[in-house]
Amino acid sequence: MKKYIAIAVIATGTAAFAHSGVKDPDVMNRMMGMSELAKQMKVIGSMHMGQASFDEAAVNAALEKIAEEASYIPSLFEKKALDPKSEALAVIWDNFATFTARAEALRTTAAGLAGTVEGSGDLMQVMHEIGRACGACHSDFRAK
Ligand code: HEC
Incomplete structure (x- = not known):
C-alpha cells in the first residue's frame, strides 16, 4: 500500500513539490494519502459548486477511491513518525484504536x-x- 502511494507521488511529481522539506518517507506517504482524499473531494465539490458539470460515474468513482484510500490510513500511520512540517498530533499513537475507527468510519461512509x-x-x-x-x-x- 505504501509503495503504491510512493509510486503515485513520483508519477504526479507536483504533489511531491508541495511537501518539499518533508524528509521522512512515512510522513510523506501519509500526506500523499490525505492529498489524494482532498483531490477526490475536489472532484465532487466542483460539481456541487456548479464549477463542473454533473457526472454520475465520476462522483461514484471518487467515492470508491475515497473508500479505498481510507482503508490505507491505519497502515500509513502505523509507525509513529513526527516531522516539523507534519500536522499529525502525537495523540494518534496514544489512541490508535480511536484513530483507526475514524478511518473506518470514513471508509464505510x-x-x-x-x-x-x-x-x-x-x-x-x-x-x-x-x-x-x-x-x-x-x-x-x-x-x-
Ligand atoms: C483517521 C483520521 C483522518 C481521516 C478520516 C482524514 N484525515 Fe486528513 N489528516 C489526518 C491527519 C492526522 C493529518 C496530518 C498528517 C500530517 O501532517 O502528518 C491529515 C492531513 C490532511 C491534509 C493535509 C495533508 C498535507 O499535505 O499535509 C489534507 C488535505 C487532508 N487531511 C484531507 C482529508 C480529507 C479530504 C479527508 C476526508 C475525505 C480526510 N483528510 C480524512 C487524519 C485524517
Whole structure:
C-alpha cells in the first residue's frame, strides 16, 4: 500500500513539490494519502459548486477511491513518525484504536454512498457526510 502511494507521488511529481522539506518517507506517504482524499473531494465539490458539470460515474468513482484510500490510513500511520512540517498530533499513537475507527468510519461512509448518487441534488448530502467523517478525525488528531 505504501509503495503504491510512493509510486503515485513520483508519477504526479507536483504533489511531491508541495511537501518539499518533508524528509521522512512515512510522513510523506501519509500526506500523499490525505492529498489524494482532498483531490477526490475536489472532484465532487466542483460539481456541487456548479464549477463542473454533473457526472454520475465520476462522483461514484471518487467515492470508491475515497473508500479505498481510507482503508490505507491505519497502515500509513502505523509507525509513529513526527516531522516539523507534519500536522499529525502525537495523540494518534496514544489512541490508535480511536484513530483507526475514524478511518473506518470514513471508509464505510464513502463505500455506502458509492453507487447511490444519481443527480446533482445528491451532492449536498455526499459533501456533508464525507466532510463530517474527515472532520471527525481532523478535530482530534490533526493540529489546526
Ligand atoms: C483517521 C483520521 C483522518 C481521516 C478520516 C482524514 N484525515 Fe486528513 N489528516 C489526518 C491527519 C492526522 C493529518 C496530518 C498528517 C500530517 O501532517 O502528518 C491529515 C492531513 C490532511 C491534509 C493535509 C495533508 C498535507 O499535505 O499535509 C489534507 C488535505 C487532508 N487531511 C484531507 C482529508 C480529507 C479530504 C479527508 C476526508 C475525505 C480526510 N483528510 C480524512 C487524519 C485524517
